[in-house]
Amino acid sequence: MKIAIPVEDNQTEICPSFGRTSMFLIYDTETKEKKYLDNSGIAMQGGAGIKAAQVIVDEKAEVLLAPRCGENAAKVLQAAGIKLYQSEGLSVDDNLQAFQQGALQELTDIHPGFHGHGGN
Amino acid sequence: MKIAVLSGKGGTGKTLVSVNLAAVAERAAYYDCDVEEPNGHLFLKPQDIKETTVFIKSPEVDADRCNGCRQCIDFCKFNAIAAIGDKAVVFPDVCHPCGGCILVCPQQAVKETKRPIGKIMHGNSGNVQVISGMLNMGEESGVPIIRTMLQDMKNNTTPLQIIDCPPGSACVVMESILDADFCILVAEPTVFGVHNLNMVYELVQIFHKPFGVVLNKCLDSENPAEQFCIAHDIPILGRIPFDGELGHLNANAQIISKVNEKYGQLFREILEQIKEAANNEASVNPER
Numbered sequence: 001m002k003i004a005i006p007v008e009d010n011q012t013e014i015c016p017s018f019g020r021t022s023m024f025l026i027y028d029t030e031t032k033e034k035k036y037l038d039n040s041g042i043a044m045q046g047g048a049g050i051k052a053a054q055v056i057v058d059e060k061a062e063v064l065l066a067p068r069c070g071e072n073a074a075k076v077l078q079a080a081g082i083k084l085y086q087s088e089g090l091s092v093d094d095n096l097q098a099f100q101q102g103a104l105q106e107l108t109d110i111h112p113g114f115h116g117h118g119g120n
Numbered sequence: 121m122k123i124a125v126l127s128g129k130g131g132t133g134k135t136l137v138s139v140n141l142a143a144v145a146e147r148a149a150y151y152d153c154d155v156e157e158p159n160g161h162l163f164l165k166p167q168d169i170k171e172t173t174v175f176i177k178s179p180e181v182d183a184d185r186c187n188g189c190r191q192c193i194d195f196c197k198f199n200a201i202a203a204i205g206d207k208a209v210v211f212p213d214v215c216h217p218c219g220g221c222i223l224v225c226p227q228q229a230v231k232e233t234k235r236p237i238g239k240i241m242h243g244n245s246g247n248v249q250v251i252s253g254m255l256n257m258g259e260e261s262g263v264p265i266i267r268t269m270l271q272d273m274k275n276n277t278t279p280l281q282i283i284d285c286p287p288g289s290a291c292v293v294m295e296s297i298l299d300a301d302f303c304i305l306v307a308e309p310t311v312f313g314v315h316n317l318n319m320v321y322e323l324v325q326i327f328h329k330p331f332g333v334v335l336n337k338c339l340d341s342e343n344p345a346e347q348f349c350i351a352h353d354i355p356i357l358g359r360i361p362f363d364g365e366l367g368h369l370n371a372n373a374q375i376i377s378k379v380n381e382k383y384g385q386l387f388r389e390i391l392e393q394i395k396e397a398a399n400n401e402a403s404v405n406p407e408r
Contacts, residue, residue: 041199045198046198046199046214047196047198047199047200047211048199050200050201050202050211050214051199054193054202054203057202057203057204058203072211072213072214075211076202076204079204079205079209080204080205112258
């Protein structure tokens with residue numbers, strides 16, 4: 001099973017933003033391999049969450065661990081059958097472990113997004 | 121004559137200036153282009169309101185025709201389309217309806233539909249025609265509403281048209297000042313106010329608009345916005361004092377120039393100044 005996590009540049013901490021994270025960690029629970037994917041949505045004027053979600057969907061991840069998620073991104077992820085779990089604290093490794101032990105809650109609090117702040 | 125009223129941020133006094141200039145004119149049309157939070161109608165209290173709905177084009181995907189080629193997704197600069205289960209899905213609230221996806225789809229699977237994004241209200245308040253745009257909550261851009269309002273303005277024969285702009289200097293403001301003959305920049309007497317004034321000062325220069333500044337909330341102490349105007353040789357059209365009576369009247373949605381003659385005088389003088397400045401401009405730059 002592949003698990004996706006938005007991570008900071010240091011690759012050890014979770015990024016609080018899903019759509020604007022600089023990269024995603026894709027962790028394969030079978031091979032225990034870690035792969036990092038650039039998030040093309042990071043510099044987008046708008047629709048960053050949709051673009052980022054597309055990266056996760058195309059990678060065929062089954063689970064996303066994140067502190068929060070916007071509604072457009074959630075729509076894309078949920079339609080693709082990806083399950084959302086809420087990360088706790090910043091450590092990537094702690095959260096991977098916690099998820100595999102069944103200790104993380106499903107992420108149900110989907111926020112309406114931070115769109116339109118450019119005044120366009 | 122079309123006068124646009126701008127400021128770099130909200131709350132500097134655009135609506136105060138716009139509403140009162142319209143009120144002291146013999147006849148005027150007031151256009152509230154601040155479509156995200158129109159409030160001029162609270163002061164003017166227009167009667168006989170007629171509403172028209174504004175629609176935008178919105179793409180719709182025929183899932184039976186879509187083969188998941190993603191050409192529309194690659195084309196969309198706003199990321200308003202995603203591939204879900206190998207079918208394109210449109211996110212209307214992120215879409216800036218450019219029609220590109222319809223053009224690039226090799227399967228003719230994307231077609232155009234109409235979607236309401238807001239309304240325009242026409243009414244009358246004494247000698248003032250009141251036209252207010254209102255964007256529906258959650259919509260991305262008010263530009264289509266402003267564009268429709270200004271199309272209406274082209275056919276409006278009222279001698280004076282006041283355009284109450286949205287705050288800032290982004291697309292919605294540019295759209296609002298396109299046809300203006302003169303721009304009023306409203307400024308607050310603070311360092312932050314100067315920063316905001318500079319934003320709209322740069323904008324009106326890019327658009328080659330004649331302009332002047334109205335200093336609002338003026339105190340006896342030094343005024344950084346006034347110093348900015350002097351340093352940049354910007355005409356100061358008028359000074360509105362920072363006083364309690366004005367604040368009270370305005371907070372009670374009264375039109376200050378109608379309640380107190382000293383304010384009536386103030387705004388008539390501003391209007392005269394603008395007419396003079398615009399006439400001078402016309403004689404110096406007749407091609408405008």
